[in-house]
Amino acid sequence: MSRWQPDARERLERAALQLFTEQGFAATTVPQITQRAGLTTRTFFRHFADKREVLFGSDEMLRLGAVLIAEAPPDADPAVLLIDSLTAFAATHLEGRRAEIRQRREIILSDQGLRERDLRKRDAVSETVRDALTKRGLPPVTAAMLAGTSATLFSVALQEWLDSDDDRTLASIMLDGMQALRAALGHVPGPAPAVTQRP
């Protein structure tokens, strides 16, 4: 059992989600998870800091997102860059896994501590994106508004996708959400942007 297991992480995740759903998050212990997965607690702690991290994943995605924003061409449009990053993340990590992600969301909503961690994580993502946009030279308020909007878009589109049973992809819901916001802001007082179409 202590040898390297190529699919250990996935087995631990699957076992944890099963147990959280069956008996509740609070009542589930790490030894129960490793027993169900047929692995050692040592292996568990090689992959996760604690049982909550099974639900929230690592921050690897966040770091990758920040790198993506930092390394995009200087003239890339920031809003387009953000929506491209979000839809790319959806395509590689979320599309096709709706049932499992629904199960995770239900566990998170069932526990106040997990709901708070979810909010903190959303806030941390927003700060990371804001800092990455500021480093690209965006004015601080614009960077913060775009970062908050990205976090809202991710959360709103994810919820809509999880609540739906149709064939729309998460990426297409994200694009619709951004367009809906853009259209809704069309009557906000103040000068319209000088350029409204891409060259």
Add this chain to the structure above:
Amino acid sequence: MSRWQPDARERLERAALQLFTEQGFAATTVPQITQRAGLTTRTFFRHFADKREVLFGSDEMLRLGAVLIAEAPPDADPAVLLIDSLTAFAATHLEGRRAEIRQRREIILSDQGLRERDLRKRDAVSETVRDALTKRGLPPVTAAMLAGTSATLFSVALQEWLDSDDDRTLASIMLDGMQALRAALGHVPGPAPAVTQRP
């Protein structure tokens, strides 16, 4: 001391903020606050459920905001309605009180439990606004995007205002933030809104 005190709430708030700043939020007790204010704990609990509520205020403002959105004329533009509500709230509750609100923010940032309550409150505000917009007939995704954007705008503009020492009003920073977002979304792919100017 037990007679009705017309300025009791303000005196309790002032005493609490002083003590939180002097000795920390966690170390401050309700009896210390009432002693400093020269009032009874009974009076304290007539105004606040606990010492945290001194920092976050009641939800009266939130209920008023929901009523304002619900009772606006049916043809009112939702984004304009939101920005009008936010700037009106800033004018009546925040402008002119920058030093005190800065002090509150520092106390909140000093304590993890308070930071989490702040995030939960922001999330609750966003949900209330979303529900009020949905009741006006807005599609759910549009309502959720606008509600999240309002919460972002409030938080971003407040931070910019508290971090600044110039003469800009919070309301003018809010208007600038909304315009910055609108301009930043100008290149998002998809059809431009049919109407971009107010009649």
